[in-house]
Amino acid sequence: MSQQAYDAGRDADEDVLLRVDDLQTAFFTDKETIRAVDGVTFDIRRGESVGVVGESGSGKSVTARSIMGLVESPGRIVGGSIEYKGEDLVGKSDDEWRQYRGGEIAMVFQDPLSSLNPVYTVGNQIKESLRLHQGLRGRDATRAAVELLEDVGIPDAKRRLKEYPHQFSGGMRQRAVIAVALACDPDLLICDEPTTALDVTIQAQILELLEELKVEHDIGIMFITHDMGVIAEITDRVNVMYAGEMIESAPVEELFENPKHPYTRGLLESIPSRNERGAELSTIEGDVPTPNEPATYCRFAPRCPKAFDDCEQVHPVQVDVDESTDDHQAACLLYPEDVSQNEAVELHRSREDRTGSEVSE
Ligand code: SF4
Numbered sequence: 001m002s003q004q005a006y007d008a009g010r011d012a013d014e015d016v017l018l019r020v021d022d023l024q025t026a027f028f029t030d031k032e033t034i035r036a037v038d039g040v041t042f043d044i045r046r047g048e049s050v051g052v053v054g055e056s057g058s059g060k061s062v063t064a065r066s067i068m069g070l071v072e073s074p075g076r077i078v079g080g081s082i083e084y085k086g087e088d089l090v091g092k093s094d095d096e097w098r099q100y101r102g103g104e105i106a107m108v109f110q111d112p113l114s115s116l117n118p119v120y121t122v123g124n125q126i127k128e129s130l131r132l133h134q135g136l137r138g139r140d141a142t143r144a145a146v147e148l149l150e151d152v153g154i155p156d157a158k159r160r161l162k163e164y165p166h167q168f169s170g171g172m173r174q175r176a177v178i179a180v181a182l183a184c185d186p187d188l189l190i191c192d193e194p195t196t197a198l199d200v201t202i203q204a205q206i207l208e209l210l211e212e213l214k215v216e217h218d219i220g221i222m223f224i225t226h227d228m229g230v231i232a233e234i235t236d237r238v239n240v241m242y243a244g245e246m247i248e249s250a251p252v253e254e255l256f257e258n259p260k261h262p263y264t265r266g267l268l269e270s271i272p273s274r275n276e277r278g279a280e281l282s283t284i285e286g287d288v289p290t291p292n293e294p295a296t297y298c299r300f301a302p303r304c305p306k307a308f309d310d311c312e313q314v315h316p317v318q319v320d321v322d323e324s325t326d327d328h329q330a331a332c333l334l335y336p337e338d339v340s341q342n343e344a345v346e347l348h349r350s351r352e353d354r355t356g357s358e359v360s361e
Pocket residue numbers: 261262263298299300301302304305306307308311316331332333334
């Protein structure tokens with residue numbers, strides 16, 4: 001599929017809640033400019049759960065914070081757009097952004113204790129959110145808060161509303177955080193490693209809960225994690241990030257059955273349950289580089305088992321992995337795989353119009 005046809009298809013999709021296009025977020029220090037998010041593009045539709053996966057340092061959390069308008073100095077968005085329901089959020093004032101944050105887009109973080117205020121009861125925190133975002137007070141707010149706690153699977157909800165966060169177990173606390181987020185009545189929920197601190201059983205319960213809430217509330221979910229196992233459980237579509245860039249994107253079954261980018265393959269080969277019992281687990285040697293210079297080459301090349309000379313000279317952009325699909329893209333010079341390697345390299349060279357672009361403070 002041509003780039004124009006792909007763009008036209010994206011534009012025509014009315015279910016899209018969030019459209020992130022060529023997003024660039026950089027951090028400026030005296031020594032260097034770190035391109036933490038460097039040209040990221042993806043969509044999230046209503047009723048869809050979209051995973052963003054990668055090792056730490058890949059830029060997934062900065063992508064989430066950019067969408068929430070929560071990038072702190074010395075960082076800022078330096079390019080691209082974040083369209084929410086057709087409105088570009090980039091360039092909005094803090095006050096304008098705040099109207100979306102909480103009301104339309106809510107976020108669940110990894111550590112529930114840092115999201116809940118220890119000196120207020122869980123009920124007060126849910127009711128405050130209901131007051132701010134849905135205008136509910138008094139009995140109406142209490143009734144809605146009980147319903148929300150029941151919705152997220154907290155038994156004996158009426159009594160538990162009066163308890164403080166420290167009286168909840170880790171899993172129950174994360175459920176309470178999700179209830180506070182839902183009290184905003186969001187259409188988009190951004191979950192940043194929400195199950196990482198939980199044990200496996202509780203993790204499975206929270207993932208199941210999020211899946212149910214997605215369907216019941218018809219919301220879009222952006223799910224950030226480093227864990228491919230979690231991605232398989234919760235997402236409909238997966239975007240793989242590496243050193244600030246999106247390097248592969250596909251529906252979840254397709255990505256797991258037919259991974260294309262060497263980095264994605266490495267991530268999948270390091271999942272214990274996908275490997276034969278007793279077989280040695282493979283790992284990706286080396287670390288994610290800090291993206292502190294323009295991408296004029298493949299940032300994965302130093303760790304890539306398939307690297308060849310052009311990988312040091314040409315920056316790969318996302319292309320369809322072959323002619324038969326418009327739903328599976330990879331940013332690797334080996335693709336599209338149904339043309340010769342030279343033709344593929346030329347295609348990437350011709351599509352890369354931002355190579356060497358400078359970002360300025
Ligand atoms: S472009 Fe080259 S180095 Fe980068 S992932 Fe593809 S083969 Fe490996």
